[in-house]
Amino acid sequence: MQTLLTSYANSETTLERLSAICTTKFDEMDQxxxxxxxxxxxxxxxxxxxNRGKALTDEANVFFSGIIGRADDRLTSGVAEQSANSGWLRLVSAIGGLVIVAVVGGAAYGAARYTRELRDTRDEVNALNSQLEQRVATRTEDLAKARDRAEVLLSEVNHRVxxxxxxxxxxxxxxxxxxxxxASKDALAETQDRIFAISLVHRRLYGSSDVRSVDLDAYLTGLLDHLRTSMRSQVHGIxxxxxxxxxxxxxxTSINLGVVVTELVTNAFKYAYPDGVGEIRVRLSKLAGEQAELVVEDDGVGKADGAPAKGTGVGSRIIIAMCISLGAKIDYRNLQPGTAAHxxxxxxxxxxIAA
Ligand SMILES: Nc1ncnc2c1ncn2[C@@H]1O[C@H](COP(=O)(O)OP(=O)(O)OP(=O)(O)O)[C@@H](O)[C@H]1O
Ligand SMILES: [Mg+2]
Structure with missing residues (x-):
């Protein structure tokens, strides 16, 4: 009862009165x-x-009805509060649901937009790529045609040179x-051989698929055959x-080398064998480290160091100039008998040069 009356105004007075009524009533009943x-x-x-007992009971009933009525009121207000709270809860839940739907919807929209933009960009890049490829293909074709034309032209130039x-x-x-x-006749004949050495390179380049390099094997073979014919008309026994x-x-580089070979072979023909009989050997071999060695040797009288030139001496100057161009140094070795130029x-x- 005390618990029930805690929230009531004057609860202590009411409880005291109720307790007195109950005590009096129970005393009367005992009596x-x-x-x-x-x-x-x-x-x-x-x-x-x-009629005192009835009056006490009525008074107690009044108290009890009041207490019950107030308890009812409390229950009713509790239920009303709960119902109000559940209304708020529903409202908050609805708002929360709306917020979630809005956030998820926004995210989905953003993702769809981003995906569409990505797709559009990819399509643009693909289109640009194919345009670029087309341009590169056209340019490559043009360049190939231009290169073919230049090669034909260069070949023609070589022919004309x-x-x-x-x-x-x-x-x-x-x-x-x-x-x-x-002496003048010999000098002019040697000049002719020097010119031939140069012209032969151009002749070999005419019709060649690669105008940037010369096949030394074919070139030097042609040059030496020419020198043999040319010199043997003068010296038959060599x-x-x-x-x-x-x-x-x-x-x-091939032209430089061809001119050096011409000078060395011509000198050997002219000076190695005064009696006009002997052998001249020419060797070209590959060395390690992208190098090669040219050797022109004979078994003749030998080249005297520092002796004055028997002819004009132009040959030695030409050889020095060609060696400078080749980035090489000529080395004469005395073979006893003979001379070997290395x-x-x-x-x-x-x-x-770009291909
Ligand atoms: N293989 C050789 N054997 C002997 N002597 C040589 C040999 N090669 C060169 N000589 C000597 O070296 C000299 C110089 O040669 P170089 O080619 O410079 O002049 P040249 O042949 O006399 O004149 P040019 O080359 O103008 O006709 C020659 O005169 C010759 O005496
Ligand atoms: Mg000479």
């Missing part, structure tokens, strides 16, 4: 039961007639026939043999 046991009915009747040099050689030949003295390894050499040079391409 009545005791009188009945003694069969004192008249006294019991007198107590009933006072070779023909022009042949014409110069014919002029020198005409001149040598016109001069009277032997033989010329050669052993050339197949080497590809840049055009300019020339080591690099076969590495000096200029890298």
């Amino acid at each position: 009545t039961i005791a009188l009945k046991r003694d069969q004192r009915d008249a006294e019991i009747l007198a107590i009933f007639r006072t 070779a023909n022009s040099l042949a014409l110069v050689s014919s002029l020198v030949n005409l001149q040598s026939k016109a001069v009277g003295d032997r 033989s010329l043999s050669y052993n050339i390894e197949p080497i590809d050499l840049e055009t300019d 020339l080591v040079f690099s076969t590495k391409p000096r200029r890298v």
Whole structure:
């Protein structure tokens, strides 16, 4: 009862009064039961007639109805509060649900937009790529055509240079026939051989698929055959043999080497065998480290160091100039008998030209 009345105003007074009513009522009941046991009915009747017990019960009923009514009110307000709370809960849940739907919807929309943009960008990149590939293909085709044209042109130029040099050689030949003295005739004949050495490179390049390098094997073989024919018309008893390894050499380097070979072989023909009988050997071999060695040797009288030139001495100057171009140094060895000229040079391409 005390627990029930805690939230009531004047709960202590009410509880005291209720307790007094109950005590009085129970006392009256005890008294009545005791009188009945003694069969004192008249006294019991007198107590009933006072109507005090009923009045106490009515008063207690009033208190109890009040308490019950207030408990009901509390219950009703609790239920109303709960119902209000559940209404709030529903509202908050609904708002929360809406927020979640909005966030998820926004994220899904963003993802879809991002995906679409990515797809569009990819399509653009693909389109650009194919345009670029098309352009590169066209450009490559143009470049290939231009390169083919340039090669044809270069081949034509080489042909014309070779023909022009042949014409110069014919002029020198005409001149040598016109001069009277032997020394001038020989000098002009040697000049003709030098011109031939150069023209032969251009002749070999004409029609070649690669105009940047010369096949030394074929070039030097042609040059030495020409020198043999040319010199043997003067010195019949001298033989010329050669052993050339197949080497590809840049055009300019090949011309330098061809001129050196011409000078060395011509000198050997002219000076090694005063009695006009002997052998000249030419070797070209590959060495390690992209190098090659040219050797022109004879078994003749030997080249005297520091002795004055028997002819004009132009040959030695030409050899020095060619060696500078080749980045090499010539080395004369005394074979006793004979002379061996050694020339080591690099076969590495000096200029890298785009293919
Ligand atoms: N293989 C050789 N054997 C003997 N002597 C040589 C040999 N090679 C060169 N000589 C000597 O070296 C000299 C110089 O040669 P170089 O080629 O410079 O001049 P040249 O041949 O006399 O004149 P040019 O080359 O102008 O006709 C020659 O005169 C010759 O005496
Ligand atoms: Mg000479």
